[in-house]
Amino acid sequence: MAAPIGQPRVRLPAQVRAGEIIEIRTLISHVMETGQRRDQAGAVIPRDIIRRFEAKFEGETVFAMDLAPAISANPYIAFPFKAERPGRFEFTWTNDAGESRSATQDLRLA
């Protein structure tokens, strides 16, 4: 059974000017079980990782990432973005079982 995907944290800069390149930062709570470990009884703990992260701005994918088993628990993902117009971000994390969790945040320009 896949572990639940925890509450995401997303941060955009508060003051953004048009044309500015900003850093968008995300953090998600997840165990990122590699599938390489064994429990006390010697049985393999099944792999359970966040497999994909996608960021869409106004419906258009602006950043996506495939995650691998060697990535630590609670993955922190940050990427640059050139802010040209205000709009809505949607961030989606998907695990091995195909379950996903999303967060939205609005980009406002000063």
Added chain:
Amino acid sequence: MRKVAVVGFGIAALMAAVALAQVAPPPPQRAIPDPVSGRQFATPETLAIQDDDFLNPAFLWVEEGEEAWNRVEGTAGQSCASCHNDARETMRGVRARMPAYHPRLQRVVTLEQQVNICRTERMGAPALPIDSRPLNAITTYIALQSRGMPVNVDISGPARPFFDAGERFYNTRRGQLDMRCGSCHEDNYGRYLRADLLSQGMSNGFPTYRLKEQRVISLQFRLQGCVNDVRGEAPPMGGEEFTNLEFYLAWRAQGLPVESPSVRR
């Protein structure tokens, strides 16, 4: 007859000395009078994670703890906030003075145990397992409210025997490696144990996000690790030995700022 009188005088003198000792036990002396935080032994990369409240994954626990603080649980229909209101005000300084002597229970209790006392006695909710994620979330949230405040536990009066028991545990050699806590953390801090830089073992950063475990851990989980490392048999988390030891460790770190939630390797 004379012999009896001398013996009697000797016993009286001994009793007087014992009585005096009970009135004012001599203040303990710290092996490290000017302690430094585990910060000083962490790598810049680790500190970069700790010093950024967004990057620090322990804040996932803080958020869970804040939510749990306000969540009604148990038969009494109460949450933490029902009695304690806003933790940002009422819990300020609590982490800095825990563990503390509990007059009614007549023993020292840790922050974890105090949360469970509230849960079982006030909320009618089951105690949370020591070092479980929900309990670590609440203690991390509470500890955050004391960040930057100096550790200041009270070892005087009825708390003193528990402090002394903790000190004895600290200084007792144990395990196949026959080491006391101070073998690493007093005699050899600042030196390498294989790839690890030994710290002074100061507890001011707990609960801490441990990169090795990839989660927030409680101090007593780390203590179990230490005892296992010297190939000893660790007492249970939440038990009397580790609680007294945690109390002694807090006094060792007296004056250091609370760093919770810190990040360590």
